[in-house]
Amino acid sequence: MVTMRTFEDLIDDLGGMGRFQILLIISVISCQFFTGWSMLQMSYAGLIPSFRCIVEDSVNVTRNTNQSLDVCEVNGTVCSSYAFSGPAQTVITEWNLVCDMKWVKPTITSVQMGGVLLGALLAGQMSDTFGRKKSLYGFNLYHIIINVGAAFSVSWIMFVVMRFFIGIGIGAIVVIAFTYPLEFLPIKWRPILSIVPSWSLGVALFSAAAYILDNWSQLHLACGILSIPSLIGWFFVPESIRWLTLQGNVKDAEKVFEKIARSNGKEVPLDTMKVLQSIIETENHSREFARSYTYFDLFRNLRMIKLNLVLWLFWSTLSLSFYGISFGVSSLSGNLYLNIFLLAVMELPVRMTTFALNNRLGRKVTTFGFMTLSVLPSAGCLLAYLLAPEPIRDTAVNGLSLIAKMMVASAWSNAQIWTSELYPTVVRSLGYGFANMGARVGGIAAPFVVNFDDMPLVAYGVMTVLLGVCTVLTLTLDETKGKVLSDSFGADTDIKTTEPQHDKGVDKNGEVMGVFDKATEQNLKSDTCTRF
Template sequence: MVKEDSKLVVTFSPSSTDVKLGDFVKLGKYTVLVGFLCEMMILCQLGNQLFMMFSGATPKLIACGNYDLSHFDDKEACHQLSLIKANNASEDCLPQLDTQFDTVNMEWNYYCEGGKSVKHSTSVQMIGVMIGSIVFGQFSDSFGRKKAMIIALLGCIISMMATSFTNNLFTFTFARLIVNIFNGGSIAVMLVYCVENLPKKDRLWINNVVSWAPNYILYAIVAYFSADWRTLARVSSLLTIPPLLLLIFMSESAQFLAQKGKLDEAQAVIERMYKINGHKCDTVLLKQTLNREKESFEAKQSAGKTYTFFHLFYTWKFATFTIVLAFGYFVTSIVNYGIVYNMEKVSGSIYINAILIGVIRYALNLVMAFLDYKFTRIGRKLIHMGAWIEIVLACFATFLVHATQTEKQFSGLIRICSVSIVAVSAQLYITNGIVSGELFPTCIRNLSYSHCQFWTRVGVVISPQLFLLNELWGPLPYIAMGCLGLLDAIIFQTAIPETKGCQLLESMPTEDECIVGCRRRKNAAQKAELEKLNSV
């Protein structure tokens, strides 16, 4: 960089004839705006994901009339209540419930067996995230990242506010389903927008600083002062207004505009970014780069080569990677959100537990980013294995406590294990995400990540049902999580190669390695060749 007219001029090497549009995205004030937008959006996204952690927590049955049930565990207290009602049919005692947060369960009397209905409601709500990811992902590719995010945020504001006025579990579930459709869209599109608007060399540390971890702390504070689910829904709606206003000020992705052939608009976006940063842009080089981007895109379009999810199974290696990574995301979400949506079963304050999760997660993010940067031997597989070892040990320790019926004596240990499971699972998401990008070539890299995200959503949908296994046997959910985690750790270590420091693949394997759809293409090629010979 050199100074010219009191402004920084961003220059490129004269020998560099392969400058990409992404190379014009530099660290500066505009990056701060992008990071600030992501932070505010993440708070809203995480809030919608964790809403049922607070609002759907099953209350503890402590008494019924003059009958004290506080010294029983949840299952036994419910059993005693049924005996009281059966033996005293003429005496209709009023159940007394205790909870740290005024939940929908409290307001509409969903406790004991009724608590299952709220867990089912949570699963239905999470289906919306899957729908939103698909719908808004396609919308953003067709009409733009900014438009998609504006619609998603507007939808979140309206539907979250509408949720606070529902009066029964059915309408509540429907409203929350709509919320999560827009929230799923917001999550999917924001990831792409951030990647396209952050400098390549700064994406890792920015994503470690601006992440979900610190927002656990912020949302726990918001939930504490909200105190009840209706207020929390309204506050969450209002918290979505600031990122919407900032987004209106932000520019559309220059990469998206260039791919759509809107070169003048893409150039204006880059020049505006440089103006905000206080830099002077090399407009000549920018125009040349935009023209190359357009020619490259048009060449791909004219070649008629399109890639689908089937290409993730193009070779045996790709098929193995795809299945293993999908399974990993699925299991991680079941374990992570299984604990999150049943946090009321953990001793201590639900707010303090959420804050502890955020603190530990954030600390781990920063430590792992440093270790990954500093030590070449600490690769993806080592971090993945280390995370699962901690989680599996925590699951088995909690299982032993429940199996020996010493929950009261070791309630502190259960709390530490539960908090650590949710905190450490963040490393599994990060590791699986990085590996999914490093194993596949550029043309199907986004497809790989989208496929993994789909299975993440499936795991989230199933996770609220996990603790219904305790109807069969109290410790069963923890042994199930431990065994699933152990299985994923073994499969990952066996089937996935170390990818740290490896060059990213740029092209697909040859057809000699192909196992899906190759015969049809070969037959078509042979037919075309035969027709060519016949015409001669």
Template structure:
């Protein structure tokens, strides 16, 4: 709303009112950081094997030999889901036979872990995997638990915008913060995996709704440069800071129930924020509540020590705005023409791929070699420079090459990880973190890039559709990581391939840097295509730089 920005110009861009809104709203995003990826520690699967009952009368030698060994990714380890038949082991022990000399164990039948499992406590005291035995036949529940959370995020992204538009930014912000906090706390008392999953869905629903409400609220309250910094670095950086706190909480709280309590209790500190964060005056004006909007702005003028005009928003302007109706564009407009349809499909692929890579690499930190807490902290630290790089590139560099190069480098590094020798684990981890840097940077960049390509009437709908694709990606990302249980290289091959394909497809998107935002469908930039043109012999001689093949030259043209 250009008139709104002009109407509140007397406040300035960076007074005490704007500073309070900026830092408090950024602070509300920090719990999202350590909630969104808490499953990395809550649902990690420690080393385990079948339980051998203590009451079983066998020698210590036979007790150690009762679990078969197997080779996994080049390493020998105990079988996680099978053991030798204990009745036969008991008989061999009673007869005084030796497992290394007298019995060929390869001929002994195997059985399942009917007595449960023994879990390593070297790293964790307990996780939901050890608590509810989410292994072997129930191993599918591990990635599904993460998907349930992201299905909640998907649902929240669908409803939060509508609720915020109807009831206001401030109430939805605090209600969803309360939902996230309360259900995170209640999760600590889950008696079963089913109850935990239902509560996890509700936590995801509140998590994204809180983040979106804070993002929109800050974008509406702030103006000028602070608004740009808030949307590109402020709230994203606060999310990253919260993410960096997650391994710190998890390091000191090795039990999953204690970790949930520790994550939820600090949110009580946000209760006083209700009296310091004001409702969005822009939203109040859109609802015709002019007096309330002016009251907030007059209070802001006092905080900024400036004088407000007698009438901030003349009634005639309000009446004109109420009478003026915006042109409505539905979802089908994204499929109406070939140009907009191709742009939408490419962007959905880019959003989908980037979020698979981002969440896939984030969720994989606990499975890397070395200390999982340190790996997670390093993974979180890569996001701060990534968002800083995005902020700088949005100011000075074209969008298309930045997005393409980031995706190609991110995907390429995932392939190079496969070439690292087994003994150079630190190098492999470093390459994965650098790959995540490019993924996070491209993810942040493509959000602004998408909004710049679409006209005003359909911009929110287009960004919403792309956002839905990203939420779908986060829901299936756990299964990409689960591929590592079959072959440790599969997740990198699949995610790297998808990212490189998306990076190449982004080359066909139109450029938006330096161009004004389109206001109508006619002003929307045209997608860049490649077509074949038949050229004469003279034209072919003149086209020295073209690549010829069967009398045709490949030429890039704007369509």
């Protein structure tokens, strides 16, 4: 009797987490390393130094500098220009974006996040249409070019436009760089992608570069130039086997298996072509009418609608909180560069525990725990503003904000792997991209809703409520721990592959012989698709 072999079985036969997978993760994640730097440019570029108002005497045509700090007019006369304190060269000092131009700062950030939203949308569709590899490295090259171009902005309007286009690159890279390597990993090792600290290390490097360069233009130029080595991965990283198979390119998919086998020092399983062919045949049967999926397919049934809405709110809330604190770091007390550095590195120790927790406790319990721990410090900041005296309040809010951001980042790391596993392969990038849309909406709203300068009580109140709601909603999602990734809609993902369910052997034709376990037998009887 012949059992149904899965894609995970083939990966395990090729060494599981071997040399190939390690090099793949390094190559792909390197594309994401500088997106954290690029995303948080405005946390430095938007710094508003103290300034003095300069007014022009129309009679003597002389300039008088008012000695009062941060005022926008003198005796009813509007400032003609401003004298900023300190050496920092930000977009605020470059184009005098204070007083009646103060609105430009949060607008730049929101426009940037609008670009990230569009990039996430484009990435999901393009990677499922043209392939993961071409899409990732195409957007990576685009991101490098746009960052260099932004360094030569001649007006704040041009800078806003460039930040929008940079956002497109960021959004696309973030979406593809996570789902791409996931499709080469065995089940046990999928959560490792949630703890690779590429984003955090990129932000930490940004804080050091901002301290050394102290110039918004040079930071953009450095980001673009230092990102160039990440393009080298193009010559090593193959196209996704899953994507190739579901496009009908079984021969090309088999060649990728041969490359993995050489790299890991293994032999290609005899039944590789048979398994891949069965996958494409069942997928073709399930599609019936079309070879390509769109975002409309994410809403084809009530289960998918519920999944999309919950994940969308989940990601938008995490993004609102994460970027609200990150972009508002210049409003916190203490040294700006140290605060940016701490925001990046403090989350690393906690995030490193997520791999073990995901495999031991599962995605649901781990995410629920981190979400709960993000609500508490957020509520603590709210209480500090309401009850604590000012000196104590500032210290408490600083510390609790760092903790809240750390827990939100850890919850988001879990959400990334969980979201990827909840969608079938045929729409995985689309689903992940749709969830990222929610994150970008949260990012767009963050500079205005989580505004620590003008309304800190509202900011922490909104964060506390939304994080609390999402904590409860995590309980409505399915657990995916130890389950194979589904290929298509309707596929049953309840069979676990962490423990063997039957004895297997391979005959001379490469067919796997063995005894059916009950779950596999039930799946064969049902008209579902083969699962990866």
